[in-house]
Amino acid sequence: MSLLAPPGPAMSAKGVELTRWPAVLGLLKQRALNWLSMSLSLVGFAVAVLAALYGTPVGSANFGIVFVWIVWWGLFMCILLPLGGRAWCLVCPVPAPGEWVQRGALVRPPEDGRNGSSGASPFGLGWRWPARLRGIWLQNIGFLGVALFSTVILTQPWATGWALLGFLVVALGLALLFERRSFCRYVCPVGGFIGLYAMFSPLELRVRDPAVCREHRTKDCYLGNAAGYGCPWMEQPWQMDRNAYCGLCGECLRTCPKDNVRVSLRLPGLDLLVVRGWRLDEAYKAFIMLACAAIYPVVLLGPWGWLKSWADLAWLPGFGLYAAAFLALNLAAVPGAHLGIAALTRRAAGLREVPLQRLFVALAYSLVPLGLAAWLAFTLSFVFANGSYALPVLSDPFGWGWNLLGTREFAWRPWAAGWVPSLQAAVLVAGMVCAIKTSDGILRTFVGGRRAVRGLLVQAAMLTAETLAFLWLYLGASA
């Protein structure tokens, strides 16, 4: 969030519209764009799965581990997610087979001009996702499941292979049962946090003029027409004011007969202040992401070998203790601490008329910039250190002794090791500043003047303490 931007309504400026440029608009309107990008990533995905399942069990010499958890994760966390939000969802290979089977097509638009919720897809049952399972609670549970076993998944090729394959199979199965991208919207464990952090992204897709949509009865962007499919993410673009559930697939750009859809660059973080979007499931996602961003540096980057072994399932009772602590921190300690801070903030700001739960949920959105910064700092610590593993693996993806590009003998060396702590500190401080700014915006939706300032002081103290804790993890001595 730009520090120089005035708080309040002026922040909702539309920014720089990228689709004003014909080249950008033309590219995004290409139907083959989605197929091509997903196909390319699907090839990489297939090589990663095959290498993980059939290649060397040495993780640092296996394409499945190195390219998924170092190269892809590094690019994703450091560039794609902070700058592009859900841009990864545009190229993600996981839903591709299911979507293609569901549509009975790779590129072409529906022949009848409709693929609405009535199940008009040639394959698949097209059921609506059960109302009680909507929201991102399933994604929270799925992420916690993956995160709990992440030490195994990050280091054992077979675990990465089966996890990736599992994602693909579940996505395909759900595509055959449910309409559109129900998997991406309600189940994908990665999609949940992408959606949360996409709200801080400077990239947005919105309608140009909601009044045009109000008068347009056919709602082609949602139902589809001969130019493209109805929104795969089940979003109604004319109502969309947050990035959380827009997969940036561009179908609405293609189907809108009024040319009323735009893609723009804007000030990051505006979506976090959208009052009607504040929900408990998303708040919990913010807590879970912040907790995991603190747990991983301790477990994976700390000097305690016994803790790594516990997390790696080397000793089941130890893993049990680790799992209990992990879940307690994610589900109780971090949310509980923030509930206490929300109560203090409420008291300091004199917000007795606002229910505590409402304030608790609202203020959770201020953790989004700090959580994203903490994940970025964590990612920097191992991507630069282990990035050089990628060169030998490019030549020998399966660890079978190949030397396709002549880089197999490239020696491991950490990159920019002396600069990483400074980068981490800079990222964390920037995240904290944005988090305080977001807190201010959130509080000012409830109250103004000195009461808002008193509440902000409490929030700022909490966010500063959390930032100092992260700084200690990366720059301070562990013992």
Place this chain on the structure above:
Amino acid sequence: MRRLIVVAVFLALGGVVLFAPWPAPAPSQAGREIVVRARQYAYAPGVLRVPKGEQVTLVLEAEDVTHGLYVDGYGVDLVAIPGRPAHKSFVADRSGKFQLRCSQVCGSLHPFMLGELIVEPNYPFWRAVALTILATAGTLVFLIIGNARPPREVCP
């Protein structure tokens, strides 16, 4: 205008925090030898503390399989096989926290076999702490100046 002044003042203070020379202790003339035992997937001791300026000799002993010890920021790299320790000397002339990393593939958790070298005083950490507090203060002043405006939207 007042906000720009706040930004300028706090940026200047941030520059002072980042670049001002802090009092440095006199470099120690005595060297020290530190024996580090490596075993899947940790070093013992896991945290090494040395004063800035000291000549340090690291002795790496591998207890189970071949292990390495690479010191981030110093580029020091040792490789030891069981029964054959390795040693290397360097001057700890940069303060801060530096990761020790195993440089020889030693098993599934090899990429996360890490330790820490703390060259004291840990100025980078304390500078970052000061910068964080300064950033908080600057952000609050900046926002409070702007908070004279009416609330953006009132929630029930």
